[in-house]
Amino acid sequence: MVATAEVIYQRPESFTEVHTHYCPGCTHGVAHRLVAEVIDEMGLREKTIGVAPVGCSVFAYRYFKMDFVEAAHGRAPAMATGIKRVLPDRTVFTYQGDGDLASIGIAEIMHAAGRGENITVIFINNAIYGMTGGQMAPTTLEGMKTTSSPLGRDVKLAGYPIRMAELLSNMDGSAYIVRRSMHNAANVRKSKKAIRLAFEAQERGLGFSLVELLSSCPTNWKLTPQEALDFVGEKMVPVFPLGDYKVHPTLENLKV
């Protein structure tokens, strides 16, 4: 009897064959994989230039098998702008966390959107600074305990969570701005479709595209991986509603 095997799951071509440094239960790995799968499916790997941020995903370039640069904290959209303008036929994306994008880099991200830079941004929102060990982020929920809000975020003193997708959707240069979540399989699939549309926006030259992904940080939240995913679904989604905040008409009926 001849045995036959069907490949149903394998490492994307856009991935290197190394283990990531991410903590068990962290959703960075899943988000990386979704981006890699989309780049594979669209056949973009050999023309893509990624821009890594500062934060937990600072070593993203070790895991993506493609040209990559490493930006200063928050400056990835500026760096991506510099690259995209001189190489307009390449695919350029940034991968940024909430401290990077919504705090120190808020000027760079808003203006990249304002200019309608034809780049794609994957925005990981896990409501905390991961790499530095769990400090309050601009996206930290009210009352959430972090190492720099030990009594819980007091909005009277430390302000309110910033909703980036809503903000960026108001920029005329934005073509595709959506928020998805990574807390269960159904939402991961929706996240992948959104990432696909974001890259489709860029390939069609429609302007700035961003997918905000609600993500978990079990280590700094001090929860088990499953508890952390539940926290995303139960606590984060109500503050950061999932949805399509801006979709260019060209993308509305696109089947992917």
Added chain:
Amino acid sequence: MAKELLKGNHAFAEAAVRAGVEAFYGYPITPSTEFLEYMSARLPALGRVFVQAESEVAAINMVYGAACTGKRVMTASSSPGLSLMMEGISYIAGTEVPAVVVNVMRGGPGLGNIAPSQGDYYQMIKGGGHGDYFPIVLAPASVQEAIDYIGLAFDLADKYRAIVHIVVDGNMGQMMEPAELPPMREIPEKVPDWAVSGAKGREPNILTSIYIDPVDEEVTNLRLLKRWKEIEKNEVIFKEYAVEDAEYLVIGFGTAGRVASSAVREAREAGIKAGLLRPITLAPFPSQRLEELADQVKRILVVEMNSGMMLDDVIRIVKGKVPVEFYGRMGGVTPLPDEIYAEIRRVSENTGPGAEDPRDEWIPRLEKFISGEK
């Protein structure tokens, strides 16, 4: 090509265009703004890239990104803008990608003013950004010289994969002078093999300034240091005037050096054996030449438009062989030839031992001079 009457900032920008700059990312700031304005019209007309960034921070990071593609890229700004750019400059240096940054210096610290100054000497020459790196710094003294050295700045940046600063002051950015522009250079089509362009048919290129293992970082620091030693050996540029039999050496760069050259000429006419050393590369500094001249002359006068920053380098190199004196104007004040001539005359008549810190003798002289001016 014939000489034309050119405004400094416009001439520098056009020289960069002709040297093959493919992208300019900048932010308006006096007294360098005309550089950006010129590029905003000129580069798109040539099908090249111009972006007015939201800040100097963004501008230098756009330069950083474009530099990673191996294209010739630049920005131009002025002192407070350079402070903001120092983050990106350090990253560019750490990633070992080429870029040219022009600083049209103005009075400071803080908001200061928009008048010409050389107060950024330490910031530009000693690094300015964080970490162990060594920028090349060119200090031209006329519109023509700036035009001539902008092409060299790009060549040096490419050759050493280094950051190259051109420092001028507001005088040079704003003045109009007759000057001749070079012919337009071809833009090379070949992408450097280290550049990011999409990993088509090759292994990915990764450009980063992070070396998480301290030993890897140390190896990088050592590579940058050894490269700098090569630069020190090969790339020193300076101009001299009347040094052959000089007994009194005046040292100044940029506008201060140019004003000093008038004063030295006047001193020669008056029979004072004065000579001028004008460094064009402030980094690498013409140390060897200064050491030779320190063996020849009786006394040295350093002239700057700051509080005596290059002075410290001169003192270090001269090693007490002869007394070093200082004359500086600060805050955006440009010294007049007569002021420097009076200083040369004074120095030529001074047989004293010289102060340990030449500023100690200069401060009361300057205070007296300012009270007379007011």
